[in-house]
Amino acid sequence: MSREKIFFTPGPSELYPKFEEFLKDFVDNQFGSISHRSAAFKKICQHTDEQLRELLAIPAENAVMFTGSASEIWERILMNCTELETFHLVNGSFSKKFYSYAQSIGRHAHKFEKPMGEGFSYSEIKVPEYAELISTTQNETSTGVQMPEADIHKLKKNNPKKIVSVDMVSSAPIPDIDLSLVDTAYFSIQKSFGLPAGLGVWIANEYCLERAEAINKKGSIGSHHTLPELWAQSRAFQTPSTPNVMAIYLLGRVAEDMNRRGRATLQKEVDQKAKKLYSYFEKKDGFSLGVAKPEHRSRTVAVINTERASSEVIAALKEKNLIIGAGYGPNKESQIRIANFIANTPEQIDTLLNAFEELF
Amino acid sequence: MSREKIFFTPGPSELYPKFEEFLKDFVDNQFGSISHRSAAFKKICQHTDEQLRELLAIPAENAVMFTGSASEIWERILMNCTELETFHLVNGSFSKKFYSYAQSIGRHAHKFEKPMGEGFSYSEIKVPEYAELISTTQNETSTGVQMPEADIHKLKKNNPKKIVSVDMVSSAPIPDIDLSLVDTAYFSIQKSFGLPAGLGVWIANEYCLERAEAINKKGSIGSHHTLPELWAQSRAFQTPSTPNVMAIYLLGRVAEDMNRRGRATLQKEVDQKAKKLYSYFEKKDGFSLGVAKPEHRSRTVAVINTERASSEVIAALKEKNLIIGAGYGPNKESQIRIANFIANTPEQIDTLLNAFEELF
The missing domain is CATH 3.90.1150.10 (Aspartate Aminotransferase, domain 1)
Incomplete structure (x- = not known):
């Protein structure tokens, strides 16, 4: 209609213009009933993984993982990739919320804050020496401020041992973020992918996994959706718990259509x-x-x-x-x-x- | 079709037999596009809340909250309602996984384990003195073993200061769990509610909230989907982050139809x-x-x-x-x-x- x-x-x-067509295919194929441990689900998951890798030029080394939302990914990054100190470029409500998540779970969280509506000049950014994470927001949904891709890449280049995370929640797949340079990036599907809400997509590299494994030896990285478990399952086109199968399917179809359009x-x-x-x-x-x-x-x-x-x-x-x-x-x-x-x-x-x- | x-x-x-009818209404009303801060969303959320309260006889005092999955709720119960010790009745893969979640986040986790296929006799259960949580599984999806409702009620009656949690993942809304007796219960929508996966429903009472607030004063209860935040938002028929709006809508329609049937x-x-x-x-x-x-x-x-x-x-x-x-x-x-x-x-x-x- x-x-x-x-x-x-x-x-x-x-x-997305073809949303109803893709949804009809999901329903007609009875994918809402299939087990998330079935071969049929793995095929869906693999298709979405492959189409996203093509669309966003995700390196083979990286994992593509699914969560309930992008906000959940904030917590997972903090719990799995940081132990003590974090650093946040804050210029709006969402970058600020990530910063407050870090405080809530007890990290010594630093921030460099700009008034709403302003972005960062690269030269002004002083990264605290002991920060393990540099949180950047490529696109601040609350203020409409973006951070140029080149500045994000430079941040990693000049801070190679720190994990650089990129919030692409409302911009992916538009910006040219080089995912072979940054360590982790994430987005939601209810923004530029034009789908109903209910899925976060988390991309991370092996450096993030190494950090999680090292922290896990000393302390806790949480229990639900830990990076090592999400990672291992994603390699088999699986998820640790029952995921939003419909959203994963629809995302794969939309990404495929985007690849077709280029x-x-x-x-x-x-x-x-x-x-x-x-x-x-x-x-x-x-x-x-x-x-x-x-x-x-x-x-x-x-x-x-x-x-x-x-x-x-x-x-x-x-x-x-x-x-x-x-x-x-x-x-x-x-x-x-x-x-x-x-x-x-x-x-x-x-x-x-x-x-x-x-x-x- | x-x-x-x-x-x-x-x-x-x-x-659910009427799934396609409800899905069509969701699509035709363009609910996939509405803001989760809009009046239209609050109306959807309120409807689902009310229908679930009627169906499951949820006391007005309790909150009904939405997460990405039931497994997420395991971690939220542990982080928000326990500090040191937990006790788990284990008789299958899912009750065991909750137990292992408790270990992963550093709780001193006790278990009373039965071989797969066996249930618990109430008289055999010895609750450890310092356990803050008693985790029961009303229906073990892995083994097909249920725990009689009366035994769960008795556990709370005899351990009034401990939080009693009930896994109803694959049985709700069938069992007669008295939610004015137990402290918290949870389920998924891809089981007896007959919907595609991607939503966990968490019911908790004020005792759970008090515990979370007390623990939060001393330490961390996490940052994402904390009980106090989920609770406060649910009172306004809202969610802390963008939820699976489609699933919340469909669940409300299914619960309404179930109430109609009785x-x-x-x-x-x-x-x-x-x-x-x-x-x-x-x-x-x-x-x-x-x-x-x-x-x-x-x-x-x-x-x-x-x-x-x-x-x-x-x-x-x-x-x-x-x-x-x-x-x-x-x-x-x-x-x-x-x-x-x-x-x-x-x-x-x-x-x-x-x-x-x-x-x-």
Whole structure:
């Protein structure tokens, strides 16, 4: 059936155009009933693994693992890859939450914090000597600030013994993060992959595994979804506990379709839409861009300041079945957030901007 | 479309008869795109909460919380409700895994272990003095052994200061566990609720919350899905991180349908089917019951010894599109497991037994 509303919310968001086709295949094949220890499940898991490796250029050495959410992965990274000290680049609500997770489980957590809407200049970053982890957020969903890929790569190059983690929750598979350089990265499927929520994807290299094994000898790395167990199971296209089979299946189908279209094509389309969005709001009366520096503006989540209360803007667009997001946290009323995910077609972006032109 | 295969696997298993109808409603309403902070999501979450409270007679005092899986709940109970010592009634692979989780996170874990296929006599259970948690498994999915509800209630009555947890993963909503007596219980949705996997449901009382808050003052209760945070969010029909919205929605619809049919009716139907299954295999040449004592035989997962290799039995039935489970772990080849969930209609059980009669 045709979808009545168009979602530009920063996730959950508009579903991938072929979502219903893939879902129908899942149902028709009765995959909701198969054992997660069956050959049929392993085949599904292997397909998703292979398609993600192709799409994101994941090295053969790395493991691709599934969890309940990206937030769960924060805790797993902390428990499996750190013992004492962590360092967090904080410039929004999600990078801050990872930092607070580190404090909650008793790590001595350092942060370098920027006001919301600002990104990091590489030269300003001073990594604490004893930090075992450098947490970077490639795309801050709350503020629409991105960190250039080259800066993330440089951080690892200049801190080879520290684990560099990359939050790609709302940007994967768009950014060109070199997964053979960084140690671990993670994302959710309800953002740029255009799927219903309920799965986190965790990519990690052998250095992360070594750390987990070393820490495990001295203390505890937890009991559920430990890295060594997730890793070993993933090598057999299995999971330690019963996973969200439907999400793993759908993700494989979406990734396959993205590979067919070609990642470069997807990136180009996203960038063209982003350019159109930012150019429009730069000039539009009553609105301005939430992120001043062009190189820090997210390609996938546009954050826009609004002089009218965001609730008013959102309500007017909702009348036209166009659903956008409010600002996050303290910026709830002063900002709007517009997802520019792969599932949002260029025509949808035009429809949205035409509505802005008509309404405001 | 009509389903080709009938699943009697002990979960994931046969889907609830109305699964496709409920899924269509989810898709048609575009619930896969809604924000988990929206009023629409809260309404879904509230509906599921209310239907589960009615179905399972959950006291108003208790919280109903959602996680990625039941295994995740094991770790959350250990981290939030225990500090030093735990006690586990172990009589199969899943109760043993909970015990090993406790060891992995550094608890002094005690166990009282029975051979696979045997249950516990209440009088034999000696609870260690300093154990903070008594872990019971109402239904051991690996062995088909159940623990009578009255024994679980008695354990709490005689150990009022200890947290009594009940694994109902593959039996809820069938057993009459009094949730105003025990402290915490949990289940998965891919068993008796007949849904695709990817959601754990955690029920806990205020005593669990008090323990978590007390432990949190002295040490760490973890960072992700802590009980106080899950609890607070659940009171507002919210979740700390983006949940499996589809599963929460489908669970609410299934629970509502179960309430319409009436839990007593469902219990009666399950018991009649169980009686038929056990009577058949008790007399059938080449097969015998995996659980000797009638009071310990699971109502929802029948475990049957087989003289032929289970792989041979499973393959022959598969030819007829009837899918049953192998024995678990060491009993893989010597046992078969047959789910007797709510989604398995009396007609399906007849079809299965007729096939046994024809084939063996």
